Amino acid sequence: MIVALAGGVGGARLAVGLAQVLSPRQLAVVVNTGDDFEHHGLTVCPDIDTVAYTLAGLNNPRTGWGRVDETWNFMQALGALGGETWFQLGDRDLAMHVLRTQALRSGMPLSQITRQLSRRLGLRHSLIPMSDTPVRTRVRVAGGELDFQDYFVRQRCKPRVHGFRFAGAARAQVPAPLAEIMTNGRVDAVVICPSNPYVSVAPILAVPAIRRWLRERTFPVVAVSPIVAGAAIKGPAAKMMRELGAPVSCEGIASHYGRRVDGWVIDRADAPAEARIAASGRAVAVADTLMTDVAASKALALDVLRFARALAKSRAR
Amino acid sequence: MIVALAGGVGGARLAVGLAQVLSPRQLAVVVNTGDDFEHHGLTVCPDIDTVAYTLAGLNNPRTGWGRVDETWNFMQALGALGGETWFQLGDRDLAMHVLRTQALRSGMPLSQITRQLSRRLGLRHSLIPMSDTPVRTRVRVAGGELDFQDYFVRQRCKPRVHGFRFAGAARAQVPAPLAEIMTNGRVDAVVICPSNPYVSVAPILAVPAIRRWLRERTFPVVAVSPIVAGAAIKGPAAKMMRELGAPVSCEGIASHYGRRVDGWVIDRADAPAEARIAASGRAVAVADTLMTDVAASKALALDVLRFARALAKSRAR
Numbered sequence: 001m002i003v004a005l006a007g008g009v010g011g012a013r014l015a016v017g018l019a020q021v022l023s024p025r026q027l028a029v030v031v032n033t034g035d036d037f038e039h040h041g042l043t044v045c046p047d048i049d050t051v052a053y054t055l056a057g058l059n060n061p062r063t064g065w066g067r068v069d070e071t072w073n074f075m076q077a078l079g080a081l082g083g084e085t086w087f088q089l090g091d092r093d094l095a096m097h098v099l100r101t102q103a104l105r106s107g108m109p110l111s112q113i114t115r116q117l118s119r120r121l122g123l124r125h126s127l128i129p130m131s132d133t134p135v136r137t138r139v140r141v142a143g144g145e146l147d148f149q150d151y152f153v154r155q156r157c158k159p160r161v162h163g164f165r166f167a168g169a170a171r172a173q174v175p176a177p178l179a180e181i182m183t184n185g186r187v188d189a190v191v192i193c194p195s196n197p198y199v200s201v202a203p204i205l206a207v208p209a210i211r212r213w214l215r216e217r218t219f220p221v222v223a224v225s226p227i228v229a230g231a232a233i234k235g236p237a238a239k240m241m242r243e244l245g246a247p248v249s250c251e252g253i254a255s256h257y258g259r260r261v262d263g264w265v266i267d268r269a270d271a272p273a274e275a276r277i278a279a280s281g282r283a284v285a286v287a288d289t290l291m292t293d294v295a296a297s298k299a300l301a302l303d304v305l306r307f308a309r310a311l312a313k314s315r316a317r
Numbered sequence: 318m319i320v321a322l323a324g325g326v327g328g329a330r331l332a333v334g335l336a337q338v339l340s341p342r343q344l345a346v347v348v349n350t351g352d353d354f355e356h357h358g359l360t361v362c363p364d365i366d367t368v369a370y371t372l373a374g375l376n377n378p379r380t381g382w383g384r385v386d387e388t389w390n391f392m393q394a395l396g397a398l399g400g401e402t403w404f405q406l407g408d409r410d411l412a413m414h415v416l417r418t419q420a421l422r423s424g425m426p427l428s429q430i431t432r433q434l435s436r437r438l439g440l441r442h443s444l445i446p447m448s449d450t451p452v453r454t455r456v457r458v459a460g461g462e463l464d465f466q467d468y469f470v471r472q473r474c475k476p477r478v479h480g481f482r483f484a485g486a487a488r489a490q491v492p493a494p495l496a497e498i499m500t501n502g503r504v505d506a507v508v509i510c511p512s513n514p515y516v517s518v519a520p521i522l523a524v525p526a527i528r529r530w531l532r533e534r535t536f537p538v539v540a541v542s543p544i545v546a547g548a549a550i551k552g553p554a555a556k557m558m559r560e561l562g563a564p565v566s567c568e569g570i571a572s573h574y575g576r577r578v579d580g581w582v583i584d585r586a587d588a589p590a591e592a593r594i595a596a597s598g599r600a601v602a603v604a605d606t607l608m609t610d611v612a613a614s615k616a617l618a619l620d621v622l623r624f625a626r627a628l629a630k631s632r633a634r
Binding site for chain 1: 357358359384387388389390392394395397398399400408409410412413415418419432434437438493556580600
């Protein structure tokens with residue numbers, strides 16, 4: 001069994017590939033909830049929705065968030081009534097937030113809600129939020145902290161980041177299905193998807209039970225670099241690395257994760273870095289990591305799984 | 318100053334007429350909240366919205382509820398995700414419910430929310446909910462009670478009614494602006510709009526402070542019959558009257574209200590009933606009450622105001 005750790009778009013795309021080649025029993029996708037937030041009284045879970053919509057083929061490929069063939073009449077009416085419009089909620093997308101919020105208020109755990117909604121979207125594979133209790137990413141900036149969506153959407157990642165805090169992480173409750181996976185002895189590898197290391201993957205790794213589980217692992221952790229040729233495919237990862245003084249490269253990413261990752265999958269464009277990363281004691285595989293379509297996602301997933309299997313074998317020896 | 322008591326469509330149409338001929342200082346429309354309900358975690362106020370949309374010219378004239386030029390993508394997505402779809406919420410309409418619910422949760426009184434939202438819709442006249450605390454109409458049927466919207470929308474008024482209960486009415490808190498009007502000595506007349514007597518007007522009259530104010534009135538109460546030629550223009554009023562053993566006629570309505578109404582405005586189609594209602598001690602005016610367009614609403618409003626003024630004069634003598 002493979003457990004994939006995923007944030008938004010990059011995570012969603014690799015999840016699509018993994019879901020193409022692994023059965024529902026062979027794959028669980030653990031999704032970041034650090035960028036969840038309450039907006040207009042609704043609980044919005046951007047990463048869960050991006051992964052769910054992408055797996056369902058309902059995602060908007062242009063924006064990287066929200067649904068394809070979306071309409072915006074709610075948002076327009078909301079704006080006319082004086083409501084805040086900096087975070088766009090599409091008419092169809094809104095159904096997820098309304099149902100989720102209603103279920104959360106009734107006391108249902110987020111993991112169970114996610115399971116129900118993703119099944120309704122037609123997903124067969126498990127999407128599991130990293131926590132059933134709220135964890136909220138705060139961005140440290142000059143003079144204070146910003147809520148993640150305030151930084152990410154309202155301020156378009158403009159403020160220079162000084163660091164991050166994952167409020168609620170220390171007491172985060174791992175969902176029951178994830179706790180089961182962490183103790184069932186069936187996990188062959190953990191795959192860290194090419195998601196932002198600071199705001200997509202770090203919140204997952206900040207959940208104490210997950211951190212402990214990975215520290216005591218008997219399986220390999222394999223990661224796909226979100227940095228290709230010195231840039232992020234999407235989002236502010238490269239800008240954040242620069243602002244935090246990390247080299248914007250797959251070596252920079254590898255050194256950020258250190259011993260938490262056993263094997264790196266880097267893009268062909270970065271093949272020259274292979275030896276340097278290997279020199280730091282990590283295994284390295286070179287692959288096409290861009291996932292421009294489902295076929296590319298599937299091919300990368302096969303590469304990642306082959307690599308993970310090889311690492312697991314060498315560990316077993 | 319005129320205070321109009323209004324439910325849904327009939328109330329909204331007369332309110333439009335009154336707003337055409339009275340300044341914002343001369344008119345307050347007090348709206349039924351008995352059919353408000355919580356749905357999908359949102360507080361929906363159907364009568365407030367119908368009156369607000371109608372005054373703003375945004376109402377859907379075909380359905381009698383919701384907004385014109387509406388889209389239904391939220392509802393469709395909600396249904397696909399397993400949500401309940403028996404109560405239709407349009408994409409644009411949803412903005413009202415989301416903003417209202419958010420403001421209610423923040424502790425803002427419904428009356429203040431209604432004021433803000435109706436101003437944003439462009440209204441100049443005051444819409445005041447009958448209560449700032451929840452009052453919920455329950456329909457007594459064989460074997461128990463139904464929530465109003467369950468009876469009205471989900472069961473399409475099919476169950477035979479045995480009576481009504483207005484849960485929360487006994488401790489209903491009249492909004493501050495209505496309390497001010499009830500004590501400012503400026504009210505010349507109260508107009509009961511042609512709304513359902515049982516489920517639109519009765520909840521308003523069940524609010525203790527309003528009931529007391531009307532009982533001790535020094536101004537006339539004028540009502541427009543919602544029954545014309547033995548039928549209701551819209552909605553289940555006639556069916557309810559039949560099931561409760563009341564004659565389905567404007568006389569039946571007049572006897573239902575008894576001494577709570579001083580003067581009746583009945584439709585030309587019911588002119589023969591004029592003498593019989595007058596014989597019971599009520600003043601009667603005959604008018605065109607159908608309000609098929611804004612001009613007709615305005616004409617009826619002028620008739621109602623003329624009648625009310627005459628009654629006020631004869632009271633003063």
